Amino acid sequence: MSTTRHTCPECDSLVRKQNRESVCTQCGLIIAEDNLDRGPEWRSFDDDASDPKRTGAPLTPTRHDRGLSTRIGRSRSTSPRRRRRMARLRQQHRRSQTRTKRERNQRNAFIDIRQHISALSLPKVVHETACKLFRQAQNAELLQGRSIEGFTAACVYAACRMVSISRTKTEVVGHTKATDNEFDAAFKALNRELDIALGPPAPAEFIPRYASQLGLSAATESRAHEFAIDCRERGISNGKNPSGVAAACLYTAALELSDEITQKDAASVADVSPVTVRNTYSALQS
Structure with a gap:
């Protein structure tokens, strides 16, 4: 004042x-x-605001053109002639966005990745990471002789592993057109050539989702986390399917806290056999 x-x-x-x-x-x-705002017309959240950006949307790695191109929306006109004209403009605009086959492949791959992300209910960070991995793989010439669908599935799976979000290979491949062999070839190329150094997923990553699907209580889920830590310390989970180990931990915790669950129920959500759950349960009891 x-x-x-x-x-x-x-x-x-x-x-x-x-x-x-x-x-x-x-x-x-x-x-x-005085009703005029005398302050700056821009906002900057960077440390260096000497060159503020005044126009355009932010860049996004989830589009082949990084979100810089203009999008032509749908016309609300009732005139058939105008609707046909806008449809022709959209078609020509889409063709002008991709000048080479490489750009067309990247655009189609990003569309597939977006569909996988939506089908698996994955967050935005997985979407962006998967698109970055595919761009790196294309720049490293890893797509030659391999399936694009296999690479999109492998990128989504690798992105989930990088941000510690539990999704199994069966779940990811089940929402794609890629075969298991195409996925394996693409994932091995990503892991070897890009050196992303992915470790095995921890069983504890699967426990919250499986507990929610089985309708178990928070106390059972917490106790299952303790069993997962015990499996790691005792080496029970070494060489075993982490999804099956998580199901066995939930089954063991449910029995201890009197939650109604069977080995078949626990095995079904983890996509493993009841024998896998039974073997890990027996190892925990020993």
């Missing part, structure tokens, strides 16, 4: 300037009002 040394024209009292108004302190008369 700053004070301006001039007087009110009505009562000759002191006028105080606050924000955008000059108001008399005695009678409350508004002497002047």
Whole structure:
């Protein structure tokens, strides 16, 4: 609050300037009002605001053109002639966005990745990471002689592993057109050539999702996490399917806390056989 040394024209009292108004302190008369915002027209969240960006949407790695191209929406006109014209414009615009076969492959791959992300209910960070991995694989010439569908599935699976989100290979491949062999070839190429250094998934990553699908209580889920830690420390989970180990931990915790669950129920959500659950359960009890 700053004070301006001039007087009110009505009562000759002191006028105080606050924000955008000059108001008399005695009678409350508004002497002047400025509705213009004198501040900057841009906002910057970076440390260096010397060159602020004033136009355009932010860049996104989930589109082949990084989101810089214009999109032509649907016309609400009732005129058939205008609708046909807009359809032709959209078609020509889509063709102009990809000048080479490489760009067309990248655009189609990003569309497939977006569909996988939606089908598996994965967060935005997995979407962006998967698109970055595919772009790196294409720049490294890893797609030659391999399936694009296999690489899109492998990128989604690798992105889940990188951000510690539990999705099995069967779940990822089940939502794609790629075969198991195409997925394996693409994932091995990603892991070998890009050196992303993916470790085996931990059984604890699968426990919250499986507990939710089985309708188990929070106490059972917490106890299953303790069993998962015990499996790791005792080496029970070494060389075993982490999804099956997670199902066995949930089954063991449910029996201990009197939750109604069978070995078949636990095995079905983890896509393993009841024998796998039974063997890990026996190892935990020993």
